[in-house]
Amino acid sequence: MSFSEDFFLEYQGLLLPRETHCAESLKFAQEFSFKDDDVVAVTYPKSGTTWMQEILPLVLNGGDLTPVHTVVNWDRVPWLEETRLAKVVDKLTSPRALVTHFPYSFMPPSFHTSKAKVINVIRNPKDVLVSSYYFHQMANFLEDPGSFDEFMNKFLEGRGIPS
Known part of the structure; x- marks a missing residue:
């Protein structure tokens, strides 16, 4: 099983869904300016990003439910690498919360010189595998994952389950 270029964009070895990523969004991410009070949650796909x-x-606003009830999650805590960030970044108030699937080496230069806080979320790989398999079956912007065994073999071989 291989992943189609119709569905995915290859970026420095990562496969990213074309539905939410493009060359411009990845350039924007690399040029993004982190602030010292930013908080970024770094997760492997299907490990707790949502x-x-x-x-x-809730944590950054003292438990105030207003943003959770009034702003969709991808606008209140946008993805660093997705197209939406450029549209909402100017509306974010400090401290800004972001999420990403980027590994450390893909983070923009401003990240490495800022005092931004990082929350690294880790989930049991067996749970990630099962969640990812069913997500790929459900998401119409992703290819059919094939059988569970095919998907598991690809996962175990590290052959790039797309973000």
Whole structure:
């Protein structure tokens, strides 16, 4: 099983869904200016990113539910590498919360010189595998994952389950 270029964009060895990523969004991410009070949740795909998009605004706003009830999660805690960030970044108030699937080596230069806080979310790989398999079956912007065994073999071989 291989992943189609119709569905995915290859970026420095990472496969990213074309539905939410493009060359411009990746350039924007690399040029993004982190602030010292930014908080970024770094996750492997299917490891709790959406959960962090729900929790971070509560922690950063003293438990105030208003943002959670009034702003969709991808706007209140946008993805560093996705197209949406450029559209909402100017609306974010400090401290800004972000999420990413980028590994450390892909983070923009401003990240390495800032005092931004990082929350690294880790999930049991067996749970990631099962969640990812069913997500790939459900998401219409991703290819059919094939059988569970095919998907598992690709996962175990590290052959780039797309973000």
